[in-house]
Amino acid sequence: MDGMRDVRTKLAQAAEQYGVEVWQSEWSMLGDGYSSSEFVGYNSATEMDIALYMSKVIHNDLTVAGVSSWSYWTSMDVSRWGHKNRFLLISLVPSGGVDGDIQQxxxxxxxxxxxxxxxYSRFIRPGYRRISMELNxxxxxxxxxxxxxxxxxxxxxxxxLSDKAVRLNETHVGWKGEAKSIKTYTTTGNKNLTEGTVISGQPVLLDAGSVTTVIYNL
Structure with a gap:
């Protein structure tokens, strides 16, 4: 993660120097070098492992590199050569198997x-701006x-990314009163943006091995 952040820090500095916006376009995990302490490698990785690693990339692109646009490479394709979901969002399966004719x-x-x-993309919409968050x-x-x-x-x-759930202990500074309602949307190995509601006064719980969007309506 340190290497990932170092590269993006230098990119952000260069963009500021020349006064340009940075877009991340056509990203996928087709490159080499992903087998490290931060990723188990393709032979051992589940599709959720790949998605969680992608979340780390998105997070650092947004918060360190300061990109104003983030795009995936391929929306849909046939998953061949053991690539799993490393280069697609929707897996197409021809009736004859991966080597079959998709037109059939x-x-x-x-x-x-x-x-x-x-x-990220469903909830962080154009015009939204990043605000300060102090987090361990x-x-x-x-x-x-x-x-x-x-x-x-x-x-x-x-x-x-851990194998234990996280309970948030939150303090809100500068908010216009407390949230009128709180919604969560959780993605795990068996949840697909599953919606939940947090009762006022109750803590937000984040599942193990998850990406969770929390919406505070003020």
């Missing part, structure tokens, strides 16, 4: 990368916070 019908499957991307961030737990243009909604996105 088949099935499709939304992969965890689609749902994790949705934890680590290699396995990180997040960011965003304010709507009207100032009536705060969106936070947390990634919990």
């Amino acid at each position: 019908e088949g099935t499709f499957l939304a992969t965890p990368t689609l749902w994790v991307l949705g934890n 961030e680590s290699r396995s737990f990180f997040g960011s916070a965003w304010l709507s243009p009207a100032g009536d909604q705060v969106v936070t996105v947390y990634t919990n």
Whole structure:
């Protein structure tokens, strides 16, 4: 993670020097070098492992590199050569198998990368701006916070890579009163942006191995 952040810090500094915006376009995990302490490698990785790693990339692109646009490479394709969901969001399965003719019908499957991307793209919309969040961030737990243009909604996105749930102990500074309602949207190995409601006064719980979007309506 340190190497990932170092590269993005230098990119942000260069962008500021030349006064340009940075876009991240056509990202996927087709490159080499992902087998490290931060990723178990493709042979051992589940599709959710790949999606969680993607969340780490998105988080650092947004918060360290300061990108104003983030795009995935391929929306849908046939998963060949053991690539799992490393280069697609929706897996197409021809009726004759992966080597069959996609024009002869088949099935499709939304992969965890689609749902994790949705934890960001569905809720952090154009015009939202990042606001300060003090967090005990680590290699396995990180997040960011965003304010709507009207100032009536705060969106936070947390990634919990650990095998234990996290209970948030929150203090809100500078908010216009307490949230009128709190919604959560959780993606795990068996949840696909599953919606939940947090009762006023109760803590927000983040599942193990999850990406969770928390919406505070002010």
